[in-house]
Every structure is written in C-alpha cells, then in structure tokens.
Amino acid sequence: MQFEKGRKRNEPSYLCTLRFEEIEQASGPIPGVIKKLLTEFEDVMPDELPRKLPPKRAVDHEIELVPGTKPPARAPYRMSQPELVELRKQLKEMLESGIIKPAKSPYGAPVLFQKKADGSLRMCCDYRALNKITVKNKYPIPLVADCFDRLSRAKYFTKIDLRSGYWQVRIKEGDEAKTTVVTRYGAFEFLVMPFGLTNAPATFSTMMNQVLHGFLDEFVVVYLDDIVVYSGTLAEHVEHLRQVLTRLREHELYAKVSKCSFAQETISFLGHIVERGRIRMDPKKVQAIEEWRPPSDVHELRSFLGLANYYRRFVKGYSEIARPMTDLLKKTETWNWTPQCQVAFDNLKRAMVTDPVLAYQISKPFTVETDASDFALGGVLMQDGHPVAFESRKLKDVERRYSVHEKELLAVVHCLRLWRHYLLGSPFVVKTDNIAVSHFMSQPKLTSRQARWQELLSEFHFVLEYRAGSSNHVADALSRRADLATLGSVAALSSSAVATSVRDRARELLSGDPAAQAWSTSSSGAKLGSFG
Incomplete structure (x- = not known):
C-alpha cells in the first residue's frame, strides 16, 4: 500500500524482498549457538567452488607409474550431436575455472557422458588404462575400535562433507600430463584431481589428516573421507567446530552444507549407530x-x-x-x-545377525560375493568365510531392463558403494558368477552407464574373480528372496529384455567354451549375419 501511494505521488519508491534461509539437515534440528557459528563461516560453505585453482599444499595428488610401462593413449569415443554441444560447454567452463588446460601429451583417456537423475549430463573420464599401470598406494587407516572408543565418550557430533572434494586437491606438478583426456575438440590435462583416478581416496585422506593435524584423536576423527567432530558438551562442540572451520578457511577448503550434519546426538559411522555413550549395529547392515x-x-x-x-x-x-x-x-x-x-x-x-557373528577384524582381507536375478541383487561381505554384512534389494523398473551382464555388474557396484568404508585402502577380492563381469576392467569400450560405475570402482584396489553359480550360495539366495519377486517385476520384463537376456547368456557361455572360441577364430574372415 505504501509503495502504491509513493508511486502515485511520483515520489522515489523502492521495492525489495528479504529472503530468510534456514540451514536444514535431515538428521535433526541445529542448536541456535551452532547456527550463529555457521553464519560466521559462510565463506567456508559457498553455493559453488570459487572459480580459481586451489592452492598447492603439502599433499597434492601424485601419479606414480609402474617402471617400464608406456603411456596409455586411446582414441576419443564417438558422441551424439547433443553430447558434443554439452562437451564444448563443459570444456569451456573448466577452462575458464582453470581446472583444465590444453595439453600436448603422449597420454590420452577418452571421455563420455552419463545422464544424471535430473536429466543433465555428467562427463566421465575412462582412466582404466592409466589406473592399470599406476602404483597402488597403501595408507594407514585408523583402528575402528579406537575410533569407536573416542566417539562413545562424546555426546555431540558433526559430520563434514567437502564440496566436490577431489576438485579441491591439486595434481602434483609434473604429473598433470598423465591425466590428459582426448576429445573431438582437442586434448586437455587436469590441474586438479579428477574423478576416476585410482589412489584418489588415499590422497584425499592423507591431505585431510595433514590439514587437521593436532585435532586428531582430541576432537576429530578422519576415516577415509568421513570427517567427524565430537565433543562432550555443546559449549565444547562450538569451540571445537570453530577450530575446524577456521582450519578449513586457512587451507581454502570448502564444505557442502547440505551434505553436513551439525551438533547431532546420534550419528551413523562405519556401519554402527553412536548415541549417548552407546554403540549399536546399524540396522541397515542386516x-x-x-x-x-x-x-x-x-x-x-x-x-x-x-x-x-x-x-x-x-x-x-x-x-x-x-x-x-x-x-x-x-x-x-x-x-x-x-x-x-x-x-x-x-x-x-x-x-x-548378532554382533558376535558379524564382528570383523581390520587386519584381515575382505571378500565380496555378489549375484543378481531378474528382480533383485544381493551380496555378502566376508572375512575368511565369516559374514560381516549382508545386502539385498529389489531392482528398479529401469534396472530390470539391463542385460544380464549389467545386472551382475550393478550388484558389484552397489555392494562396493554400500561397504566403501570397509573396503577402501586395502586389496580385496570380488567374486561373481558372471564371466563377462570378471573381465570388465579390460573391456575395450564402455557405455555411459558403465563409465560412471568405473569411476566408483577406480577408488578400490580389488581383483574380480569368476565363481560358478553353484558355489555362490549366499549372494545367490539374497538375490532371489521370494518377497522381492513381485508380479510387477515379472510383468516389467518385456520380450525384448528377455531376448537380450538370452543373447547375453549365450555369449557368456560361448566365451568360456574352447571349442566355440576355436570356431570363432577360424571363421573370423567370414561374413556373418546377426541371429539376435
């Protein structure tokens, strides 16, 4: 009303809007004193990363190659016209931000796009050839028992997640050329740590340990990429959190507020729930x-x-x-x-599913067994045949239309993502009853979906082993739980999906048949039609 009066009288009038933005988190409300503290450190929690390179730190990402190996170079993948438009756009943005620069290098990894849930395209780098000749780093992981011992004596917990954490780490000077990607529009090398490189989790964990040195085991736990601040009282927690945020500011590291949880009395950590001095198994584990x-x-x-x-x-x-x-x-x-x-x-x-049965020892190697059926996937995490965790879930409608090979690969990806905190940092074995999956890392070309999965798999140091279905009892049973096989899941299998499944199964069996391989070799010069 006052604005209208001023306008009619030709008086200078101004209209403005005020937007009140609450910091929300799914885990629970944030105490007022913590909200006040967070406003002091808004620069540490920006909506996006600054458009500049992160500083060089004591820990940058080094890519050490196996002696005597040659630089791997692959040809660019073909792309559709919309993908080429998106490629040009993303390359331009990364060049302007200083994340990449034009390269002249004997190295070359192809790129392709994966469609995200919101419909946008995410660029993936196929670094499998580079990872294969990279020396795998070992890095010390805190003893889980020690972590729980410290957390069990605290009442307030904050979990901090960095925004695009890998892009906040520089590539060590001299190693940038090894990250070169080849595209239709030229070759480019990364100046920050891209997704898809092996040893990336080791570098990130080492950097955070160095940045937060002095706070560790006092009021901070860093386990891989989990950063937890813990305190006995709220007043202590305010001070501890202030020190951590100050340290992040000094090192130009930025958090993603939507992925953080502040001053909570209950926290999920390493497959357990920590709450008011008690530690219990996370129900999701069983x-x-x-x-x-x-x-x-x-x-x-x-x-x-x-x-x-x-x-x-x-x-x-x-x-x-x-x-x-x-x-x-x-x-x-x-x-x-x-x-x-x-x-x-x-x-x-x-x-x-009792704790004594599912107890594990950090010094023993892990084995992951997975399986997939037409309607579900399953897996079990083990040490020396001893169960540590079980998993089973129903396939989504779109996943039911995957080929047999991709369903089995999805089971591997899902279980490794779920048990990441157990598996990162140490070698382990993945056993699958699908021959094609066991050769995934040497597959000549990836689909966009597989490229996204490869990025996740590149974080781990593991060997894929084929195991006959008849000996894969546990994962097989978990992927065939009767309650997951609904009528709808059967109806969702179209005739084309079934045909694809049959073809994939035939190819899988033929690939393991010496006679079939010999026939294929002798007839490789013949011109054959498709029977699919």
Whole structure:
C-alpha cells in the first residue's frame, strides 16, 4: 500500500524482498549457538567452488607409474550431436575455472557422458588404462575400535562433507600430463584431481589428516573421507567446530552444507549407530536378513537354509535350532509351516545377525560375493568365510531392463558403494558368477552407464574373480528372496529384455567354451549375419 501511494505521488519508491534461509539437515534440528557459528563461516560453505585453482599444499595428488610401462593413449569415443554441444560447454567452463588446460601429451583417456537423475549430463573420464599401470598406494587407516572408543565418550557430533572434494586437491606438478583426456575438440590435462583416478581416496585422506593435524584423536576423527567432530558438551562442540572451520578457511577448503550434519546426538559411522555413550549395529547392515519373509513352499525354504547353512559354524546349536525346518525337507513330509517352524526361522535369523557373528577384524582381507536375478541383487561381505554384512534389494523398473551382464555388474557396484568404508585402502577380492563381469576392467569400450560405475570402482584396489553359480550360495539366495519377486517385476520384463537376456547368456557361455572360441577364430574372415 505504501509503495502504491509513493508511486502515485511520483515520489522515489523502492521495492525489495528479504529472503530468510534456514540451514536444514535431515538428521535433526541445529542448536541456535551452532547456527550463529555457521553464519560466521559462510565463506567456508559457498553455493559453488570459487572459480580459481586451489592452492598447492603439502599433499597434492601424485601419479606414480609402474617402471617400464608406456603411456596409455586411446582414441576419443564417438558422441551424439547433443553430447558434443554439452562437451564444448563443459570444456569451456573448466577452462575458464582453470581446472583444465590444453595439453600436448603422449597420454590420452577418452571421455563420455552419463545422464544424471535430473536429466543433465555428467562427463566421465575412462582412466582404466592409466589406473592399470599406476602404483597402488597403501595408507594407514585408523583402528575402528579406537575410533569407536573416542566417539562413545562424546555426546555431540558433526559430520563434514567437502564440496566436490577431489576438485579441491591439486595434481602434483609434473604429473598433470598423465591425466590428459582426448576429445573431438582437442586434448586437455587436469590441474586438479579428477574423478576416476585410482589412489584418489588415499590422497584425499592423507591431505585431510595433514590439514587437521593436532585435532586428531582430541576432537576429530578422519576415516577415509568421513570427517567427524565430537565433543562432550555443546559449549565444547562450538569451540571445537570453530577450530575446524577456521582450519578449513586457512587451507581454502570448502564444505557442502547440505551434505553436513551439525551438533547431532546420534550419528551413523562405519556401519554402527553412536548415541549417548552407546554403540549399536546399524540396522541397515542386516536388513536383508531381518526382512526375509517366512517360506511358503519347499523351494523357498531350501533357498533360506542354503544361506543359513553356509554360516552354521558361527551359530551355536545350529542343527537343533533349524530342526523343525529341516524336517520339512524330508520327502515323507507334507508342507506344514507350524508355529515351531516360525520360532526356528526367527531364532535362526536372530542368531545370524548378532554382533558376535558379524564382528570383523581390520587386519584381515575382505571378500565380496555378489549375484543378481531378474528382480533383485544381493551380496555378502566376508572375512575368511565369516559374514560381516549382508545386502539385498529389489531392482528398479529401469534396472530390470539391463542385460544380464549389467545386472551382475550393478550388484558389484552397489555392494562396493554400500561397504566403501570397509573396503577402501586395502586389496580385496570380488567374486561373481558372471564371466563377462570378471573381465570388465579390460573391456575395450564402455557405455555411459558403465563409465560412471568405473569411476566408483577406480577408488578400490580389488581383483574380480569368476565363481560358478553353484558355489555362490549366499549372494545367490539374497538375490532371489521370494518377497522381492513381485508380479510387477515379472510383468516389467518385456520380450525384448528377455531376448537380450538370452543373447547375453549365450555369449557368456560361448566365451568360456574352447571349442566355440576355436570356431570363432577360424571363421573370423567370414561374413556373418546377426541371429539376435
């Protein structure tokens, strides 16, 4: 009203709007004193990274190559016209920000695009050839027991996540040429650490340990890329957080506020929940077992007992607990799921997911076993055959249309992402019953989807091993839980998807058949038509 009066009288009038922005977090409300502190450090939590190179620090990313190896160079991948437009745009933005510069180098990694959930395109670098000849770094990881010991004595916790953390780390001077990517519009080398390089997590963790040196084991825990500030009282937490944010400011490091959680009394850390002096297992770690529904027939019962029997040596009195169910497997018995069977089923599930059964030792190597079915994927994390965590989830509609090869690869990617905090920093083995997946790292060319997966896999130091499906009991059972096989999942399998599945399975079997390989070699000069 006052604005209208001023306008009619030809008086100078101004209209402005004030926007009040609350810092929100999914985990819980932020105490007022913490909100006040965060306003003092708004420059440490910008909406986007400054358009300049990060400073050179004591820790930059070094790429040490295996002696005697030659620089790997690949030809650019072909792109569609919309992708070329996006490529030109992203290259221009990175050049202006100083992230990349034109290169003249014997190295060359191709790039391709992965469509994100919002429809935008994300550029991925295929560094598999470079990673293959890079010396894998080992770096010290804090003892988990020590981390929990310190956290259990605290009441307030803050988790800090850096914004595009890798892009805040410089490539060591002299190693920039090794990161060269080749495109339709020329070759470019990175001046900051790009996604897809092996040893990147090691560099990031080492840098954060160096930056926060002096705070470690006092009120800060750095475990890989998890940064946790912990305190006994809120007043202490304000002071501790102030010191950490000041240190980030001094080193020109920037946090992403939407990914941080501040001054919480409960925190999820390394597969456990820490709360008011108590540490308990994160329910997600055993959700795949706890949500297993009672069997409705002998086939489903065999599937469950196949998994349970694999771990019988870890369950005291296994035979006696399982007897009501194993009796149902006798040919002389008709199917009758009694209350005694239900009690046995519940007791066996409970025994399999107790802390003593799922305990692990940081010094022992891990093994990951995965499997995928038409409707779900599953996996188990183990040490010397001892279970540490289970996973099972239903495939999304779009994932059900993946080829057999990509479903199996998705199972590997999903499980490694889920158990990342266990697996980073040490070599381990991934066992899969799909031959094609076991050769993924040497596959000549990637699809855009596979390129995104390769970026995640490049963080780990692992070997893919083929394991026959008949010996992959646990992951197989988890990927075939009856409650995940809904009518809708079957209906979603179109005839083309089924045909693709059959073709993929045929190719997989033929690739392992010496006679078929010999025939393929002898007839390589013939002109053949497609039978698919």
